[in-house]
Amino acid sequence: MTEFKLDPSRQRVASRLADIEPFRVMDILAQAKALQAGGRDIVHLEVGEPDFPTPAPIVEAGIRALRDGLTHYTPSLGLPELREAIASYYAERHSVRVSARRVAVTPGASGALLLAMAALFDPGDEILLADPGYPCNRHFARLVEARGVAIPVGPGTGFQLTAEAVRRNWRERTRGVLIANPANPTGTVIAHAELQAIHAVVREKGGWLIVDEIYHELVYETSPPSAASLGDDVIVINSFSKYWQMTGWRLGWLVVPEGIMPGIDRLAQNIFLAAPTPAQYAALAAFGKETRAILEIRKAILRQRRDGLVPALERLGFSIPVRPQGAFYVYAGIEQFSDDAERFSADLLRQAGVAITPGVDFGSHVAGSHVRFAYTTDDARIGEAMERLTGFLLR
Amino acid sequence: MTEFKLDPSRQRVASRLADIEPFRVMDILAQAKALQAGGRDIVHLEVGEPDFPTPAPIVEAGIRALRDGLTHYTPSLGLPELREAIASYYAERHSVRVSARRVAVTPGASGALLLAMAALFDPGDEILLADPGYPCNRHFARLVEARGVAIPVGPGTGFQLTAEAVRRNWRERTRGVLIANPANPTGTVIAHAELQAIHAVVREKGGWLIVDEIYHELVYETSPPSAASLGDDVIVINSFSKYWQMTGWRLGWLVVPEGIMPGIDRLAQNIFLAAPTPAQYAALAAFGKETRAILEIRKAILRQRRDGLVPALERLGFSIPVRPQGAFYVYAGIEQFSDDAERFSADLLRQAGVAITPGVDFGSHVAGSHVRFAYTTDDARIGEAMERLTGFLLR
Numbered sequence: 001m002t003e004f005k006l007d008p009s010r011q012r013v014a015s016r017l018a019d020i021e022p023f024r025v026m027d028i029l030a031q032a033k034a035l036q037a038g039g040r041d042i043v044h045l046e047v048g049e050p051d052f053p054t055p056a057p058i059v060e061a062g063i064r065a066l067r068d069g070l071t072h073y074t075p076s077l078g079l080p081e082l083r084e085a086i087a088s089y090y091a092e093r094h095s096v097r098v099s100a101r102r103v104a105v106t107p108g109a110s111g112a113l114l115l116a117m118a119a120l121f122d123p124g125d126e127i128l129l130a131d132p133g134y135p136c137n138r139h140f141a142r143l144v145e146a147r148g149v150a151i152p153v154g155p156g157t158g159f160q161l162t163a164e165a166v167r168r169n170w171r172e173r174t175r176g177v178l179i180a181n182p183a184n185p186t187g188t189v190i191a192h193a194e195l196q197a198i199h200a201v202v203r204e205k206g207g208w209l210i211v212d213e214i215y216h217e218l219v220y221e222t223s224p225p226s227a228a229s230l231g232d233d234v235i236v237i238n239s240f241s242k243y244w245q246m247t248g249w250r251l252g253w254l255v256v257p258e259g260i261m262p263g264i265d266r267l268a269q270n271i272f273l274a275a276p277t278p279a280q281y282a283a284l285a286a287f288g289k290e291t292r293a294i295l296e297i298r299k300a301i302l303r304q305r306r307d308g309l310v311p312a313l314e315r316l317g318f319s320i321p322v323r324p325q326g327a328f329y330v331y332a333g334i335e336q337f338s339d340d341a342e343r344f345s346a347d348l349l350r351q352a353g354v355a356i357t358p359g360v361d362f363g364s365h366v367a368g369s370h371v372r373f374a375y376t377t378d379d380a381r382i383g384e385a386m387e388r389l390t391g392f393l394l395r
Numbered sequence: 396m397t398e399f400k401l402d403p404s405r406q407r408v409a410s411r412l413a414d415i416e417p418f419r420v421m422d423i424l425a426q427a428k429a430l431q432a433g434g435r436d437i438v439h440l441e442v443g444e445p446d447f448p449t450p451a452p453i454v455e456a457g458i459r460a461l462r463d464g465l466t467h468y469t470p471s472l473g474l475p476e477l478r479e480a481i482a483s484y485y486a487e488r489h490s491v492r493v494s495a496r497r498v499a500v501t502p503g504a505s506g507a508l509l510l511a512m513a514a515l516f517d518p519g520d521e522i523l524l525a526d527p528g529y530p531c532n533r534h535f536a537r538l539v540e541a542r543g544v545a546i547p548v549g550p551g552t553g554f555q556l557t558a559e560a561v562r563r564n565w566r567e568r569t570r571g572v573l574i575a576n577p578a579n580p581t582g583t584v585i586a587h588a589e590l591q592a593i594h595a596v597v598r599e600k601g602g603w604l605i606v607d608e609i610y611h612e613l614v615y616e617t618s619p620p621s622a623a624s625l626g627d628d629v630i631v632i633n634s635f636s637k638y639w640q641m642t643g644w645r646l647g648w649l650v651v652p653e654g655i656m657p658g659i660d661r662l663a664q665n666i667f668l669a670a671p672t673p674a675q676y677a678a679l680a681a682f683g684k685e686t687r688a689i690l691e692i693r694k695a696i697l698r699q700r701r702d703g704l705v706p707a708l709e710r711l712g713f714s715i716p717v718r719p720q721g722a723f724y725v726y727a728g729i730e731q732f733s734d735d736a737e738r739f740s741a742d743l744l745r746q747a748g749v750a751i752t753p754g755v756d757f758g759s760h761v762a763g764s765h766v767r768f769a770y771t772t773d774d775a776r777i778g779e780a781m782e783r784l785t786g787f788l789l790r
Contacts, residue, residue: 010601011628014517014539017658026471026664053464062673063458069448071643076421107502107645110667122409123518123540139665144409145518145540206405233406248466248672250502250645260408269418270534272505276671277643278457 020139024361028345032355043385045373046355048184050245050302050328054282055294058246062282070281076268077261078105078253079280086253089287094226102232104254104264107275109214109239112254113140114271116235119256119263120208121146125175127210130161131363132331132370134184134212149174152365155321159186159331163197170201176208181224182215185362185372186331187306187324189224199230210235214252217243217295219326220303233257240279242327243295244286249279302328305375305382312386313373316393330373331359333366337393341371351395352388415534419756423740427750438780440768441750443579445640445697445723449677450689453641457677465676471663472656473500473648474675481648484682489621497627499649499659502670504609504634507649508535509666511630514651514658515603516541520570522605525556526758527726527765529579529607544569547760550716554581554726558592565596571603576619577610580757580767581726582701582719584619594625605630609647612638612690614721615698628652635674637722638690639681644674697723700770700777707781708768711788725768726754728761732788736766747787749780 025046032042053059077083080100087100106112113136121127123145129137131150138148151169153159166177177198182189195211202209211227213236228236239252252275256264268274285291309330310320319333338344341358348354359370375382420441427437448454472478475495482495501507508531516522518540524532526545533543546564548554561572572593577584590606597604606622608631623631634647647670651659663669680686704725705715714728733739736753743749754765770777 011603012601013655013658014513014515014520016517016539017514017655017661020658020661020665022661023471023664030470049468054461054466059461059466063461066449066454066458066461071449071454071641073444073642075425076418107671108668114666118409118538119412120409122411125409136665143513143662143666144411144538206407208406246466247468248669250667250669250671263408263412263415266412266415266417267538269421270415270531271509271538272645273503274643274645276502276645276674278673279671 016142019142021135023135025357028349028355028357032349035349035353040353042349042353042355043381043388044355044377045375045382045385046357047374047376049247049376050242050298051376051378052245052298054245054249055291057285057288057291058244058282061285062278065278065281071277074274074277074280076274077265078103078275082280082283085284085287090226090228094229096226096229098228098255099258101261102255102258104256104261104268105275105280106252106254106268107272108241108250109212109237109252110136111272111275112237112252113137114143115254115264115267116210116237117141117146118144118267118271119260121175124173126171126173127176127178128161128166128169128174129178130159130180130183131365132159132185132359132367133362134180135361137178150363150365158188158190158322159183160188160190160194161198162194163201166198166201170205174205174207176210177202178210178212180212181227182219182326184215184327185329185357186322187327187329188322189219189222189325192225195227196230199234203233208235210237212237214239214242215327218299218302218328220306221325228255240283240286243299244283245295245298246279246283249276249282251275251279251283302375305379306330308379309373309375309382316386316389328375330375331370332373333370335369339368341368345371348389348392352392354385354388354392411537414537416530418530420752423744423750423752427744430744430748435748437744437748437750438776438783439750439772440770440777440780441752442769442771444642444771445637445693446771446773447640447693449640449644450686452680452683452686453639453677456680457673460673460676466672469669469672469675471669472660473498473670477675477678480679480682485621485623489624491621491624493623493650494653496656497650497653499651499656499663500670500675501647501649501663502667503636503645504607504632504647505531506667506670507632507647508532509538510649510659510662511605511632512536512541513539513662513666514655516570519568521566521568522571522573523556523561523564523569524573525554525575525578526760527554527580527754527762528757529575530756532573545758545760553583553585553717554578555583555585555589556593557589558596561593561596565600569600569602571605572597573605573607575607576622577614577721579610579722580724580752581717582722582724583717584614584617584720587620590622591625594629598628603630605632607632609634609637610722613694613697613723615701616720623650635678635681638694639678640690640693641674641678644671644677646670646674646678697770700774701725703774704768704770704777711781711784723770725770726765727768728765730764734763736763740766743784743787746790747783749783749787
């Protein structure tokens with residue numbers, strides 16, 4: 001075997017690699033695990049993943065499918081009965097009629113985002129995104145040579161885009177807007193009237209409105225309508241990961257106008273063939289009453305954690321200008337302590353054994369003065385983290 | 396909810412959609428299933444998926460993981476112990492040292508192809524591919540705005556590219572070559588000396604050699620060396636789908652030069668987060684002796700099917716200029732019967748209830764005069780198909 005040294009001057013890689021930043025929370029997780037391997041006790045408040053295992057009825061449905069030998073490919077858009085179940089979910093939970101023909105089952109919301117970006121956007125097309133926001137969104141755009149345009153948002157608009165901001169930032173190459181409702185990292189919900197107004201602007205401009213609802217079932221005080229209710233031209237992304245706690249199974253879905261489904265199907269056939277089969281059979285148990293009862297208890301636990309964490313952080317001097325209404329995140333200002341959130345997070349991990357995510361993971365606007373706390377660990381551990389934080393801040 | 400009609404003059408989709416052709420075998424499968432739903436008996440010789448269920452030790456490992464609550468995300472490059480197991484597989488089975496640091500676990504070979512294309516190729520870059528060949532390859536290139544350049548190959552070179560053809564077709568924008576060994580749809584193996592010579596040309600040109608080995612364990616008379624033995628600059632793609640019969644689990648892997656792994660990791664983090672967790676734990680049982688014993692029996696069954704099918708087709712008048720050495724496909728010429736393989740396949744399905752794949756799925760070179768038979772069903776059914784074919788051809 002010939003010795004080989006990569007010579008970038010000869011064997012170059014794609015330019016896009018330089019624009020695709022690491023999803024830092026994964027690096028932090030790796031550092032935290034390395035510290036743990038060395039014997040340190042680390043409190044994990046960085047992970048965007050519920051600490052609960054997948055509910056038993058879902059796991060049992062998955063095991064039954066495996067025992068029954070259901071390990072072959074499904075159709076590329078998903079098991080017909082799962083597409084129907086998702087359609088029924090919209091009817092029963094959100095009172096919106098969504099035809100199963102408009103539902104594509106995908107490998108996680110990641111697969112749904114990839115399909116949507118690949119189906120809708122040409123090289124050079126621009127998609128408006130909130131900053132702060134989910135970091136992968138702009139990278140999905142970059143993958144297909146389109147461009148995510150980060151629009152700074154702040155507490156005044158609940159860290160969400162507005163119809164006015166969309167109109168003001170719409171340029172010749174703008175082809176779409178992506179809204180996460182509720183948003184990551186802020187946990188904030190967009191007012192339905194504002195979402196309607198954004199939809200009207202996007203329609204007027206002949207663009208696409210994509211709404212990421214992966215945390216939509218994790219809104220604590222209210223039940224915001226699904227964006228699917230706005231019209232059947234809205235692209236809706238959802239996932240079994242967060243509320244249904246199926247992260248590792250990699251299963252999500254996409255709702256699109258029926259007219260573009262043939263294109264979505266062709267893309268899905270070619271890009272990933274189909275979503276994982278055991279996950280799809282397991283998810284057939286996701287909408288049952290027994291599963292929902294389990295999930296609603298867990299949702300109440302998440303809410304209690306938020307209700308404890310937000311005032312605790314405020315007492316420590318963090319600024320939380322908008323109370324998070326959903327997801328499992330608190331986006332907190334560290335203005336009192338530092339203007340370098342990356343350094344702050346690294347020091348906190350190393351010195352106090354508390355892992356959080358620096359703002360830079362979510363954009364560049366006010367990123368240096370913000371961090372994200374994920375309340376994806378239990379009250380005792382969150383309490384421990386608050387004690388350690390107290391010590392750390394007094395250092 | 397507002398009524399909405401998609402207006403392509405206003406709300407346009409991405410141009411790439413027009414270039415992404417349906418993976419026809421999926422359409423044929425859908426038509427065949429529709430006929431079945433109407434009561435017809437259909438023999439399936441179109442499906443690129445083994446008919447065997449996943450081996451029990453793999454299924455049991457998956458079930459154990461689910462029972463143990465292992466349903467969370469894994470690291471984006473895969474479970475460390477699975478990466479190690481894959482590295483050991485190269486050492487033990489192929490006598491090649493591949494560091495686990497060079498192995499990325501992916502959602503199917505599809506995920507591996509997507510990562511490789513996205514990491515290596517810029518818009519306008521060209522990748523040389525054999526025609527006939529696996530249809531998704533050019534679409535992965537198209538997704539990232541690169542271009543698959545189909546090079547006609549024929550029986551004279553075992554339907555594989557040659558070093559001479561690679562050199563002759565290398566142009567200013569050519570950045571890589573993709574070889575499938577053995578190939579789909581022809582089941583032909585490339586001579587190792589030829590692969591070495593191609594590697595030398597690609598190195599000389601400063602490009603990338605990607606070798607798809609998803610059928611590599613399904614070569615019947617010989618054990619060709621893995622392309623990983625050529626040098627650590629070769630990109631190798633593999634999958635647990637075909638030999639290990641884990642299609643629906645969606646699990647594959649990618650071997651890359653260590654220098655580009657950080658970029659691959661960032662892409663994986665952003666594009667799919669991680670491969671499915673239950674599949675990864677299940678695959679830990681894939682390399683065990685018990686599993687291998689099961690798989691080798693099944694491989695012998697596939698070989699027997701090939702040994703029956705090839706002469707049976709020849710007796711019926713199909714031309715098979717190169718005996719397939721691996722995979723589970725026979726690429727057969729229908730020159731004696733028709734010059735319209737799509738029509739031939741459609742008629743055969745409708746009139747005789749035998750589903751096969753027309754050549755057009757694999758390119759445009761001699762596509763009209765070729766069809767693919769997949770021997771992914773048992774001898775009795777293959778026999779039934781041959782009887783039906785006899786009647787169909789005498790019609």
